[in-house]
Amino acid sequence: MATYTDISIERSAGVATVWMDRPEVYNAFTREMVLELNAAMRECEADDEVYVVVLSGRGKGFCAGADTTAMADWDSMTAEEYGALLWLIQQFVWRVRQMRTPTVAAVNGPAVGAGCDFALACDLRVMGTEGYLREGFVNIGLVPGDGGGWLLPRLVGESKAKEYLLTGRDIDPPAAVDMGLAVETRDDAHAGAVALAEEIRDKPATGIRLTNELIDPQQSFDDYCRIAAEHQWTCVTDPEHQEAVAAFNEKREPEFGRSYE
Numbered sequence: 001m002a003t004y005t006d007i008s009i010e011r012s013a014g015v016a017t018v019w020m021d022r023p024e025v026y027n028a029f030t031r032e033m034v035l036e037l038n039a040a041m042r043e044c045e046a047d048d049e050v051y052v053v054v055l056s057g058r059g060k061g062f063c064a065g066a067d068t069t070a071m072a073d074w075d076s077m078t079a080e081e082y083g084a085l086l087w088l089i090q091q092f093v094w095r096v097r098q099m100r101t102p103t104v105a106a107v108n109g110p111a112v113g114a115g116c117d118f119a120l121a122c123d124l125r126v127m128g129t130e131g132y133l134r135e136g137f138v139n140i141g142l143v144p145g146d147g148g149g150w151l152l153p154r155l156v157g158e159s160k161a162k163e164y165l166l167t168g169r170d171i172d173p174p175a176a177v178d179m180g181l182a183v184e185t186r187d188d189a190h191a192g193a194v195a196l197a198e199e200i201r202d203k204p205a206t207g208i209r210l211t212n213e214l215i216d217p218q219q220s221f222d223d224y225c226r227i228a229a230e231h232q233w234t235c236v237t238d239p240e241h242q243e244a245v246a247a248f249n250e251k252r253e254p255e256f257g258r259s260y261e
Contacts, residue, residue, distance in 0.1 A: 002036075002039055002040075002043060004021075004036045004039075004040065005032065005036065006020070006021055006022055006029075006030065006032055006033035006036055007019060007020055007021050007033060007036045007037060007040055008021050009040055009043070009044070011049075011050065012194075012260075013198070013201075013260035014049060014050065014051040014052070014198075014201045014258065014260045015050070015051065015052050015053075015054060015194055015197045015198060015201060016044045016047070016050045016052075016053050016054070017053075017054040017055075017056060017106075017190070017194070018037065018040045018041070018044065018053060018054070018055050018056075019056060019057065019058050020033065020037070020055075020056070020057040020058065020062070020063050021057075021058045022058075022067070023057070023058040023059025023060070023061065024059075025061075025064065025067055026057070026059070026060065026061025026062075026063070026064035026109065026110055027057035027058065027059070027061045027062065027063045027064060027115070028061075028063065028064040028065060028066060028067035028068075028070075028115075029063060029065070029066060029067060029089075029114070029115070030066075030067050030070045031085065031088065034088050034089055034092055035088070037092050037118075038088075038091060038092050038095055041053070041092070041095050041096060041099065042095070044101060045099050045100065045101050049258075049260070050101060051101070051102075051197075051200070051201040051205055051208070052101065052102045052103070052104060052197035052198075052200050052201050053099070053101055053102070053103045053104070053197075054103075054104050054105075054106055054190065054193045054194060054197055055096070055103060055104070055105050055106070055118065055119070055122055056105070056106035056107075056108055056189065056190050056193065057108060057109065059109070060108070060109045060130065061108070061109040061110050061115075062105070062106075062107045062108055062109050062110060062111040062115055062118075062119060062131060063110075063111055063112070063114070063115025063118055063119075064110050064112050064113075064115055065112045065113030065114050065115045065116075065136075066089075066113065066114060086145055086146070089114050089145075089146050090145075090146055090147060092118070092121075093114075093117050093118065093121045093146055093147040093151075094121075094147075096118070096121035096122060097121050097147075097151075099212075100209040100210070100212055100213050101209060101212075102123050102124070102197075102200050102208060102209075102212050103121075103122040103123050103124070104122055104123065104124045104125070104126060104193045104196055104197050104200075105118070105119040105120075105122035105124070105125045105126070105193070106126050106128070106189040106190040106192065106193035106194075107119050107125055107126065107127050107128060107131035107132075107133065107176075107182070107189055108128040108130065108131055108188075108189040108190060109128065109130055109131055110131070110132060110134070111131065111132065111133050111134070112134045112136055113134070113135070113136055113137060113146070114146040116133045116134055116135050116136070116148060117135075117144070117146040117147045117148045117151065119133060120133070120147070120148060120151040120152060120155065121147060121151065123212060124182075124183055124196060125176065125181060125182040125183065126182060126183055126184055126185075126186055126189050126192040126193040126196060127173035127176050127177065127182045127184070127185045127186070127189060128173070128185070128186060128187070128188065128189030128192075129173060129185060129186070129187055131173060131189055132170045132171060132172050132173070133170070133171040133176060133181070134168065134169070134170045134171070135148045135152070135164055135165050135168065136168045137165075137168070138165070138166060138167070138168045139168040144165060148165065149161075149165060152164065152165060154217055155179075155180075155181055156179045156180070156181055160179060173185040183196060203244075204235070204238065204240035204241050204243075204244050204254075204256070205240060205256075206234065206235055206238040206240060206241070207235050207238070207240070207241060210231040210234060210235060211231075213231070214227060214228055214231055240254075240256050243255065243256060
């Protein structure tokens with residue numbers, strides 16, 4: 001396992017929580033933190049005993065975006081240097097989006113700018129009562145360069161997404177739930193996210209991972225049917241599927257023989 005400075009990973013019973021760990025600045029990220037986040041997600045996905053990943057922030061914030069006091073002076077960068085930095089951030093959003101392992105964002109506090117995009121990249125979101133999502137790029141004269149302008153319209157529809165992308169307004173917990181952007185609001189977002197993760201964890205793992213991979217609104221129906229047939233056959237030959245069917249027929253809970261550390 002890697003050693004991290006600005007993040008940490010906690011594993012419990014098949015669920016890994018990746019914590020952004022700079023609470024003194026509401027988990028605003030540096031280049032080093034983004035590198036660590038990328039490495040952490042690779043580590044979690046490579047671990048067969050991690051069935052779901054929860055992403056959250058220590059303290060009172062989820063992620064307040066870039067820590068501009070700790071980053072290089074962007075005004076002095078060349079276009080190539082700036083593009084390389086932005087690509088590093090985009091790479092994390094891309095990595096979370098393409099993971100087979102399901103991800104749940106526990107939005108315990110402000111999720112602003114790229115921090116909002118980190119939450120949107122996850123498969124599911126649980127909002128804390130003090131949490132909110134804010135793209136906010138237009139407030140400082142920028143575009144949502146980290147993925148939000150692609151993610152939000154696909155999650156809530158183009159018109160609703162433009163309302164938030166063009167005004168920079170906050171998406172508070174009730175609005176997030178009403179739009180289907182979040183599963184629920186909880187006083188303790190992390191506890192809620194872990195409970196949701198445990199519900200997912202207890203399903204047959206191959207079926208969960210392949211279902212997560214299969215859900216792609218960009219693919220054609222022809223591609224969907226082809227990939228679904230391949231994935232379904234993989235599931236049919238999977239021992240956990242066979243145990244789940246046997247348990248259903250015998251009216252009992254399935255026993256998958258997992259040993260959670």
